[in-house]
Amino acid sequence: MPELPEVETIARGLAIRVAGDVIESVWLGSKPEPLKSSAAEIEATLTSKKILNVRRSGKHIVFDLESSAADNPAQWIVHLGMTGRLLVCSPQTELAKHTHAVLRLASGRELRFVDPRRFGRLAVIKVFSPAGMEPLQVSPADFVALFRGRKTPIKSALLNQKLLSGIGNIYADEALHRAGVRPRRRASSLTHHELMRLHKELNRVLKEAIRLGGSSISDYVDSDGEEGFFQLKHRVYGREGEPCRVCKTPIKRIVIAGRSSHYCPKCQK
DNA sequence: ACTATTTCCTGGATGC
DNA sequence: TGCATCCAGGAAATAG
Numbered sequence: 483m484p485e486l487p488e489v490e491t492i493a494r495g496l497a498i499r500v501a502g503d504v505i506e507s508v509w510l511g512s513k514p515e516p517l518k519s520s521a522a523e524i525e526a527t528l529t530s531k532k533i534l535n536v537r538r539s540g541k542h543i544v545f546d547l548e549s550s551a552a553d554n555p556a557q558w559i560v561h562l563g564m565t566g567r568l569l570v571c572s573p574q575t576e577l578a579k580h581t582h583a584v585l586r587l588a589s590g591r592e593l594r595f596v597d598p599r600r601f602g603r604l605a606v607i608k609v610f611s612p613a614g615m616e617p618l619q620v621s622p623a624d625f626v627a628l629f630r631g632r633k634t635p636i637k638s639a640l641l642n643q644k645l646l647s648g649i650g651n652i653y654a655d656e657a658l659h660r661a662g663v664r665p666r667r668r669a670s671s672l673t674h675h676e677l678m679r680l681h682k683e684l685n686r687v688l689k690e691a692i693r694l695g696g697s698s699i700s701d702y703v704d705s706d707g708e709e710g711f712f713q714l715k716h717r718v719y720g721r722e723g724e725p726c727r728v729c730k731t732p733i734k735r736i737v738i739a740g741r742s743s744h745y746c747p748k749c750q751k
Numbered sequence: 752a753c754t755a756t757t758t759c760c761t762g763g764a765t766g767c
Numbered sequence: 768t769g770c771a772t773c774c775a776g777g778a779a780a781t782a783g
Contacts, residue, residue, distance in 0.1 A: 563760095564776055599759090650777075
């Protein structure tokens with residue numbers, strides 16, 4: 483399940499591999515569900531366009547396209563959802579089940595979008611603007627202000643993409659453990675000191691995860707098919723009943739707003 | 752304006 | 768072995 487570090491890893495890999503290439507033709511699957519823009523619009527926008535760069539914004543992958551007319555959409559946006567993958571491969575490579583889009587590149591390779599669970603989304607847009615703030619760029623003061631007066635659990639607030647873009651279930655749990663805050667605490671109940679610590683630990687955990695290429699659980703791999711290694715550093719996520727890496731207390735699992743949440747009852751207050 | 756709940760979707764794990 | 772059921776979760780839609 484790609485969150486900020488995984489999407490960052492994928493976007494960096496794609497930038498190295500396809501920046502400068504030209505999209506010669508576009509094939510879109512018959513199922514329209516993954517498309518936010520119309521199939522015709524996506525096809526028209528991508529065909530014959532040069533890919534200038536590939537980067538991450540929140541959990542979205544942004545392909546900057548060379549635009550001839552200033553009023554045309556000039557970005558291709560991909561959200562990988564839960565199981566989405568972007569693969570660069572040779573045209574001879576067998577088409578994977580659940581392939582929803584194939585872009586033929588001038589270099590002779592293909593860029594394929596595969597997504598079994600179909601939670602991913604494709605769109606073209608003029609200029610993409612993320613809903614929330616970038617966790618790695620938000621200032622401590624702005625971070626603290628985001629949670630002022632919010633009654634929702636801090637875990638839910640961290641997952642709210644309109645506040646911060648890019649945090650998912652894994653890194654919300656991991657950041658809360660490192661900050662010593664229980665996931666069910668109301669966001670507004672956190673002290674200034676706790677929020678400052680949360681901001682610092684969130685930045686720390688995201689940067690370390692990016693350094694290790696993300697967390698490979700389920701079927702996540704980067705654009706080279708390589709797995710990440712941050713799952714080895716998980717302190718609470720997916721570790722129900724196992725000893726806390728800090729104090730040996732068994733990790734608890736609870737459900738908050740339908741999401742599994744893991745924490746150490748001793749380290750987190 | 753917020754917050755909570757439901758819905759979408761498939762494959763892997765589990766239970767009988 | 769096979770079949771049914773449950774579960775994972777990002778974000779949009781819906782309800783309160």
